[in-house]
Amino acid sequence: MAEKTYTVSGMSCGHCAESITEEVVEVAGRTGVDVDVPAGRVTVTGEALGDAAVRAAIVEEGFEVTGAASAMPA
Incomplete structure (x- = not known):
C-alpha cells in the first residue's frame, strides 16, 4: 500500500475538507x-x-495542488 501527501492551497474550513474528501x-x-x-x-x-x-479530483473542487506529492510506503 502506498501513501501520497499533497500540499493544497485554498482550504479554510471543514466544508473544504468534506468536499475534497x-x-x-x-x-x-x-x-x-x-x-x-x-x-x-x-x-x-x-x-x-x-x-x-488525485490531483484532478482536488482541482475539480476548486483547490490548487501547490506542491509535489510526497510518496511513502504505508
Missing part, C-alpha cells in the same frame, strides 16, 4: 483520505494511486 474517494485504488486543513495537506492511501487522478 467526497471527490477523492472516487479515485480508483484509493483506500483512505485524510485532509488536514490547518496544515494545507491532503494524504491519500491506496494501491496503484494515479497521481493525475
